[in-house]
Amino acid sequence: MASESDELARFIDKVRREGERLYRDLPWRRTRDPYAVWVSEAMLQQTQVSRVDGRWQRWLARFPSVEALAAADQADVLAEWQGLGYNRRALALKRAAEAVADQGGEVPSSVDALVKLPGIGPATAAGIRAFAFDLPAVYLETNVRTVFLHELFPEAEDVPDSAVRPLVEACVPDRDVRGWYYALLDYGAWLKRTVPNPSRRSRTHARQSRFEGSRRQKRAALVRLLLEAREAGLPGLSLDDAVAALGAQETGAGRPEPAPADVEGLLDELAAEGFCQRTGLFWAC
DNA sequence: TTCCGGCAAT
């Protein structure tokens, strides 16, 4: 009689086989340097492998260690991040590096210590544990979720992570945690190109609001303007220049130009988040 | 729950 553990054992065998068949020799799999692995995890949050490849190498060449990143100018860090998206991740990574450097420079390996660092949540903490330290971890992210839903919840809809997580936990191997999760990631990534995205049946799955014309797009444009002003040797970005640039962007796209007060509000929010500092009618990073 | 970037594939 087929027990639940038999089903799980067959599942594990299949994932191992598929993982071997579909193995991706990604650059960040060729290092065990915790900092380098951490940077890869941070970059890969909501960002495709194809875009991180190249940028990860360039980042490590420029900021080769926790100490180097901690000592770097934040604006340089932000500039190096451009194109990866979600600028907050760069700020969090920089701040976390400063915290780790203050604590002696060793990247922690416990989930508790990792999650205390800005920008590191349960998934990233588990990724660092598994890939850098080869330690047991419950790594539940989109590719892993895809595999479990496809294999173990083939018909279910609106599946909560609370139903998936115990299974992920039950599958954590005694040895080669790293290889197990590589297999899950590679099989999951392949599944999404092969069958209708199983992750869509997760309760976690959410559609994102439209980017074009969004507030998000304006924020990103302002960050670029701040970096350009700095690059040009200016004391900062003036409200007038920001209003003009954003106005041109919006008008060119057939949208109404934002009011100066709105642009000022966006800049002040960026300042409050630590992207820049305000002095009078100038914002500098 | 909502917000946060940017891009390639479709």
Add this chain to the structure above:
DNA sequence: ATTGCAGGAA
């Protein structure tokens, strides 16, 4: 024009 991405924080 839509989709989804090795998620985290407020």
